Amino acid sequence: MLNIENLTVEIENNRILDALSLSVPAGEVHAIMGPNGSGKSTLSYTVAGRPGYEPVSGDVTLNGESLIGLEPDERAAKGVFLSFQQPVAIPGVATMNFLRTALNAQRKARGEEEMSSADFLKVFREHAKTVGLTPDKLKRPFNEGFSGGEKKRMEMLQMALFQPRFAIMDETDSGLDIDALKMVGEVVNALRAPDRGFLVITHYQRLLDYVKPDRIHVLAGGRIVHSGGPELARELEEGGYEQFKAEAA
């Protein structure tokens, strides 16, 4: 599924990712945990193709196909979805119009038929209900006046809507209460499929009570310093990252 090999990324001459390698097989959920500044968001931006995050060396492939050099929208059409840590509000952009345009742009790029407004409205409403966003919020311009938690709900709505092949969730749990965490768990669990993968980036173990990872990786100093099973989350919660930093050195 998603294969990251010796990925090195520098931002303004600072090495943020240092020959990072990571593999997430199809059907699995992997979590990345790591201290602030360890390169978690850089990793998500690099995979999604944000301008300015072109790797110095290394490769990222999805189902054997390299993503490096592709435009962000080309990656999206190939099924890469990023749930943003800090989603933007876009004044003046009608939410449903934007999301339908985006969905159909992806479908068109994949050679699929575009979705009619009626069909779109139906699935959109369904997912809106799942993530707990009321119709009045969806009539507003995109994310305008949304709280941090509501923006995260909107991210989850889109993840459900776009049905990506591979989703990266960058600190989706930050700013969410228990009920909202449960909702995130529901969305991810409903999407889990043999041909779909997830990379969940988080600071805390609590999201992992709802989204059960198959593997957990510790990111420190721009590389994966330790990997283990789901039990690793508790060890990190108790012993912190220091134990693994030492291991890396």
Added chain:
Amino acid sequence: MSAPITLTAFEDRLFADLPQGEVAEALKSRGLPSRRAEAWKWSDLRAALRDEKQASGDYVGEVPPAPLSLDGAVVLTIRNGTAHMDDAALPDGIGMTRGLPEPGVLPDADLASLATAAHTLTIELQGNPPPLIVRRLSDGEGRHADRLRVRLAPGTCATLVETHEAQGAPFANSLTEIAVGEGANLTRLIAQPAADDAVIVHTTLASLAEKASLGQTAIALGGALVRHETRLVQNGESHAQLDGLYRLTGKRHCDTTTHVDYVGEGAETSQLVKGVASGRARGVFQGKFHVARGAQHTDAKMAHHALLLEQGAQINAKPELEIYADDVECAHGNTAGALDPEAMFYLRQRGLSEEQARSLLIDAFAGEVLARVQDEGVREQLERVFRAGLE
């Protein structure tokens, strides 16, 4: 006293053709406004009009499809400065008179003064007249001017559309004088499709009587040099909206200059001007609210926001408040910047191409001005005029 200036070939010919009198004398002494004049520092008309131009001949070009049309409207065309109208067919509530030139020097408005050498067309509106559309069509390489007076009797509710449609490389100098009577309400729309080689200056001198209102929206796509200048006097408890939207590509230039004088108590003004510039285009915004000592309780808001899509594009803005009354609410805001890279990446991550993401953000940006246009049908047409500037 400054030294006499050396006239350009354009000025030589222009002043030679002007009838003797105070207008000719005044203009000869200082020439056309150039960047040396504070009010024209970003729109150097003198430099844009160096070469000799003859007075325009007849308009011979095709009449393009109208940028704006309204149900039941009376359409008047002014072709290369000459009004074409059919007085007999005028409906109730609209009166027109064609008059001889009434030359005179108008303060702080040299180009308006220059236009007073043209014939005067006076339009009287009263009651609830049908919309009036004045299409100014220009072609050729020459120069021409026109002067239009629009008077709204007290209590009148009217819509006036003015277009500037130019082909070729003419210099079109227009003056619109508007008097909105007590309690009257004027909706005014201005549309100026792109005209790469034309120089267009349109000066509006308007006044609002007590409790009168003006809702103005100008959509401009610029030209070799284009200036839309509105000078408004607001009497007590009048209300004005002075909106504008410009979209400039290539080497086009567009200047939006407004000046509002408050002379009575309790006037309100709301102004939102937005612009988008790409290529090597240049947008200019100059706004001034001048609140006289007696104009207490004036409530005036001015905002100008511009998007620069490319490195070579330029925006110059000068918002100004000059306030001599102590109990007023006046504010201005001004920003210029690029499209938000965060928003661009977000939209593209969701699958939109760079082009789609850009145009979505530009539409959203412009949408704020268009949303202030009450009539949905009109709003859609203005949106079309604006979008034509994206090409």
